[in-house]
Amino acid sequence: MCSERKVRLGVIGSGKGSNFVALAQACRGGNLVAEVAVVLSDVAESGILKHAGGFDLPARFIEPGKFRTKLDDAAEASYVAALREARVDVVVLAGFMRILKGTFLSAFPGRVINIHPALLPSFPGLASWKQALDHGVKVTGCTVHWVDQGIDTGRIIAQQAVPVLEGDTAETLHERIQQAERVLYPQTIGDLIRRGTLKPAST
């Protein structure tokens, strides 16, 4: 016996939360038939947690532990527990600055999604808009992909090209890419739900 319900998103981020806001607005506005079940962050003072409060959505800071670029085992277990407790169907990374390990990923197999500010496989890793500018490309963009244990190596779901303009700085280019992200991420998650790739778990 399955009760019909919306796909529940668990959003995790470390930063200002612009992609989270786009997702939350798309859910509220009905463009994305899903709901944000919980927002988690490894940064206590992050914008994403403040924005979650503004949307009156459950949000928690969870200590990341002793490492800088990943969660330690105890922290990983806490994140998994919080996501399970919120009964999330899909984990949506939105500017989360830590690598997820196999134990986390195996808790949500095929259900962890990320957006990266470049046209992967070009420019994985940090500050990819700056990498793109330094390389001299004329087209960059953003990529929604499934998360695997590599750094931005998971299977690609959707991409949007973004032009590099003459006179662009890292900041102007980053802003233009983020504008594209705020459209592509809700649209792509919506497509995955419409196609039945992402669906509510049986309850």
Add this chain to the structure above:
Amino acid sequence: MCSERKVRLGVIGSGKGSNFVALAQACRGGNLVAEVAVVLSDVAESGILKHAGGFDLPARFIEPGKFRTKLDDAAEASYVAALREARVDVVVLAGFMRILKGTFLSAFPGRVINIHPALLPSFPGLASWKQALDHGVKVTGCTVHWVDQGIDTGRIIAQQAVPVLEGDTAETLHERIQQAERVLYPQTIGDLIRRGTLKPAST
């Protein structure tokens, strides 16, 4: 004393010559203020040489020598001599399937240009449309770049994004990229001439 004359292109290719045809048509039609001074190929029966005949342009097969992926020293000297004899201002690679070495490049410093069927730095090398499809990207494209001694590593001049569509095969994707190339290559060379980056040598 300089006499005003058009920029003279030396086009080198190994294949069917679709980019050459686009360039020759743009020169004839006046969209590209340049002229094709000579067409060279390492493949005697190549389409590019046949098309050159159709445009009534000077065209030559020059033996590439004993290697498969580059010119041998004697062949390289023959190519350089033919291009100099035709007084070319810029060497335009159009589907030329051999790596050029430093001796060739130093004969035309900063004046050898190539188009590659991918959004570099993604997918350098052979059959890049197939690489892109196999990787699962949703956006690929083409790149006009200066040629250096690496494989598709030279400084990028212009890029055009091309979508990968559901149901694309290597062939349909390649054809869509080539359509974009036939626009981007003449346009980019025209821009370089208008900006004075490429100009006729003093005579």
